[in-house]
Structures are given as structure tokens and as C-alpha cells.
Amino acid sequence: MKYQKIILFDIDYTLFNTDVFKQTDLKKHSVYDEVNNVLKELGKVGILGIFSEGDLEFQKNKLFRTDIQKHFLKAHMHITEKKEKILKKVLRKYKDKKVFLIDDKLSILHLAKTISPSLFAIWVKRGMYAKNQKPIPEFKPDTEVENLKEIIPIILNS
Template identity: 30%
Template sequence: MHDIVFLFDVDNTLLDNDSVQAELHDYLGKNYGEKARDRYWTIFEDLRSELGYADYLGALERYRVEDLHNPQLLRMANWLVDYPFAERLYPGALDAVAHVGQWGPAVILSDGDAVFQPRKVHRSGLWQAFGDRVLIYIHKEQELDDVERFFPAKRYVLIDDKLRILHAVKTLWGDKVTTVFPRQGHYALDPKLIAEFPAADHTLERINDLTRLGREAFGG
């Protein structure tokens, strides 16, 4: 039983996933044309609505069925799995993880598929930085019992760029969790989404601002 455990999201919390998507958008347009690019993103969004998480390789599989005899499509998978994700970590992200690690275990708590998301976490260096403490679910806010089973604690701190997730976990865990909202990425900067949910316990302009908070900021 830990006194406190820090739970970190990955995309647009520790890693600039918006920039990765922008690069993928440009890559598809330049190498396969605007029609193929737009069709891929349509499939991607349809699949995200269906599954509840982003599935880049799953969208590619579906697109491949539509254009089965185009061998160039196989290069898209290589681009995705070989992407240098370590270059997309936000400045100071690892410093923030190390800072809170002096008080309790830091754990990745992410949504995603079972192949590409672990690959992203590994290639970014986050898997090693978190000492193999990595949890990836389809809907992480529905898996809090599992989180408590793997990392039992008197108190949790959740750092996530989505107010929806922070609010859902706060509703379930109540005063047992302190929520931290780094305003990074398109979800965190969307005024409609911000207005839809209550403010987090702490709002940061960037993930590195976490290093300015002392232990007392997280309660317990």
C-alpha cells in the first residue's frame, strides 16, 4: 500500500500527439495523394467512434481492404511503428515524472490499442522512464478497480489533458484523487470541452509546470 501514486496519461500529456498526427497527415498527402489521405482519416474517425480509442493500425487495415492491390500501403505501417516518438516528448516531461517520483510511484495510465500504443510508449522512452509501470486500457476511467489492484494507494494523482477523464475519475474516487489538467493539445484547448466539465484541482499551462508543485499540493 503506497501513500500516493501518480497516474500519467500519454497523448498530449507527456507526448505531443497532435504534432505526430499533423506529420502523418502531411506524409499521407505527399506520398499517397489527398484522396487516400482523406479516406484514411475518415476511416480513422469512424473506427475511433466505434472503439472509443484511436487505432492507427486498425484504420490502416480497413483502408487496405479497400485498396488491397496497392503494395505501397505497406509503407504506411512502417512509418507509424518506426516513428521517433522520443522526439515528440514535451519539454520537461521526464523532469515532471522524476519530480513526483520522489513521493510515490509514477504510473502510465493510457487508452489505446494493444499494439501501436505500447509501441509508442516504448519508442518514446516512457516505458523505461516509468520502470515498466504501464497500464493501457480501452476506457481507463472504467478500470479503476484494476488500477487499485496493481498499485494500491491511500491517494492518487491523475494527470490528463482531458477534463472528461479527470471528471469521470473524480466522480468515482472523490477526495481520494487529486486531478491535474495540463492545457496541452486540441482537447485541452477546446473552449466547448472546457466549459462542459468542472475545473480540475490543478490546471497547468504545460506539463513541466508540475515541477513547481510540492507534495502538499496533492493532499492526503
């Protein structure tokens, strides 16, 4: 089956519960409660990918320690020190697909929509970045969610 949708997830504050990680002095690796079910459901209708920033090994370790790496093929894992540097390249890779970008940083979603207006930007409003972000003039993501389970019907029906 050839999927026409690519669903790119950020790691921290989107899949990975970074607050718990910090509160336990970087010892407890956990994802939000809904994550495993969301990945399982969306994996039936699209290619799941990672688009995240930070140290490659540190970020990959979060995926493996929480056992969610099994949902992502290496070819669709894009982890870099700064997302802005590879955003165009990543979006170009998926130019023939319907791209869903799920992130807690409004600035990344805005830049992605500027590069690829057909991209579907989903703002996850949880974590320190989402709480402290100022609105970006003349930009509104395609949808805002507080829990990833809210994206299942959106992606299924798009």
C-alpha cells in the same frame, strides 16, 4: 522506501507530443520538452504510472520510442481501449495512496473525482481535446496546467 503517492499520466497530449506525431505522418515520436525532467523529479517522491487509452501495443510503442518507459513499472501501466471501463478498478488498486491523475480530458478527470473524491485531478490544457472541451457544470479540476513542470511543486507539497 514505500511511496505514498501514485502519479498517473495520460500519454497523448500529456507526455507524448501527438501534434508532432500527426504532422510527420506518425513517424516522429517525441515527448514535450519538460517531460523527462518532470518524470525524473517526481519519480523521487512517488510511484509513476500510466493511465491511457488506445491500442496497447501502439501506446507502449510511443513510450519505448521516446525512452520514457524506464520511468514506469509494468504493474503501474494501465492502457485500455476506453478508460471509463477500467477507471474504478485502477483507482481501487491505489485506494491506500494519494492519487494524482494527470490528463488532457476533462471528462476523465470528472469521472475519476466522482469515483474517488480524494483524488487530485490535474488538467493539462494542451492538445485538441483540451482546446475543444466545454466546461462540466459543477466540476473544476484541482488544478490546471499548460506545462507539466508546473505540477512538480504541487505534487511535492501535497
